[in-house]
Amino acid sequence: MKLYKEDFAGFSQELGSWFVGFGFAIVSDHGVEKSIIDHALDQAKAFFALPLETKARYTVKGGSGQRGYTGLGVETAKDHTFADLKEFWHHGRTLPDGHRYNAMMPANVAMPEIPGFDASQQAMFEAFDALGKQILRAIAMFLALPIDYFDEKVALGNSVLRTLHYPALEAGVTPGAIRAGAHGDINVITLLLGAQEPGLQLLDKEGNWQSVTAPEGCVVINIGDMLARLTNDLLPSTIHRVINPMPERAGIARYSAPFFLHFSPDVLIKTLPMNGPPNYKPIRAQDFLEERLREIKLA
Numbered sequence: 677m678k679l680y681k682e683d684f685a686g687f688s689q690e691l692g693s694w695f696v697g698f699g700f701a702i703v704s705d706h707g708v709e710k711s712i713i714d715h716a717l718d719q720a721k722a723f724f725a726l727p728l729e730t731k732a733r734y735t736v737k738g739g740s741g742q743r744g745y746t747g748l749g750v751e752t753a754k755d756h757t758f759a760d761l762k763e764f765w766h767h768g769r770t771l772p773d774g775h776r777y778n779a780m781m782p783a784n785v786a787m788p789e790i791p792g793f794d795a796s797q798q799a800m801f802e803a804f805d806a807l808g809k810q811i812l813r814a815i816a817m818f819l820a821l822p823i824d825y826f827d828e829k830v831a832l833g834n835s836v837l838r839t840l841h842y843p844a845l846e847a848g849v850t851p852g853a854i855r856a857g858a859h860g861d862i863n864v865i866t867l868l869l870g871a872q873e874p875g876l877q878l879l880d881k882e883g884n885w886q887s888v889t890a891p892e893g894c895v896v897i898n899i900g901d902m903l904a905r906l907t908n909d910l911l912p913s914t915i916h917r918v919i920n921p922m923p924e925r926a927g928i929a930r931y932s933a934p935f936f937l938h939f940s941p942d943v944l945i946k947t948l949p950m951n952g953p954p955n956y957k958p959i960r961a962q963d964f965l966e967e968r969l970r971e972i973k974l975a
């Protein structure tokens with residue numbers, strides 16, 4: 677993102693053309709401090725190493741997995757039979773008590789078991805929230821919209837930082853189950869932080885699976901369904917998955933951290949006049965989210 681400051685129009689053009697072609701882009705020099713990322717990932721690893729009965733205490737019953745811990749065997753990609761081979765922690769936006777969005781954005785779950793965990797999640801959330809807004813300014817420019825087009829729409833976005841643990845698979849798995857079944861993301865854009873282990877693949881326009889490998893320290897960004905709806909699929913929400921490791925790496929766990937950037941709950945996602953006749957009907961962001969959470973078995 678050196679180019680972001682030096683040649684904003686050039687940056688936005690390049691970013692946009694990657695999105696149009698693949699729905700994905702890889703960004704270096706994003707400016708989020710390495711110490712914030714490393715600390716949050718280390719704290720998360722320590723959490724996932726806790727006994728299952730301890731972790732399970734941090735699951736919010738009836739909370740649709742939107743905050744705290746979601747164990748193995750819950751999230752199931754849309755139209756898939758087997759649940760994904762993953763567990764995760766969700767940390768969302770902190771709002772003041774009595775805020776009109778409290779029901780849709782519940783308080784984060786405190787996790788005192790690992791000292792400093794909560795603060796590390798909050799720091800990472802804030803860093804990615806800010807980075808996401810910068811990326812959206814470049815996307816607005818690419819779409820010939822006012823540069824601040826997205827600012828207000830995401831200011832109180834129902835965004836969530838997901839820290840993922842895909843456990844080692846040496847014990848074997850149910851045939852057909854994979855780390856993350858093929859899916860499109862629900863949200864506006866996703867900022868994905870570096871898994872050291874391979875496995876992420878995207879489905880390209882020719883119908884071939886392509887590995888997504890980002891140099892260390894880079895952020896992988898992809899378009900979610902909400903932005904695909906808004907742009908009438910000019911910026912496509914590309915199907916992606918995380919495949920199981922080769923036998924020689926089956927004993928190695930995989931960690932990653934996507935930040936799902938969402939619109940504010942009340943935003944009406946109404947397809948803009950671009951890319952041909954509209955493919956979608958208008959829908960409120962929160963209604964769309966709730967519908968999709970049911971489809972992936974979180975709600």
Ligand SMILES: O=C(O)CCC(=O)C(=O)O
Pocket residue numbers: 838840856861868871876916917918932933934
């Ligand atoms: O772990 C990854 O690399 C990708 C995760 C993902 O696609 C998701 O959680 O939506």
Ligand SMILES: [Fe+2]
Pocket residue numbers: 859860861916
């Ligand atoms: Fe995803």
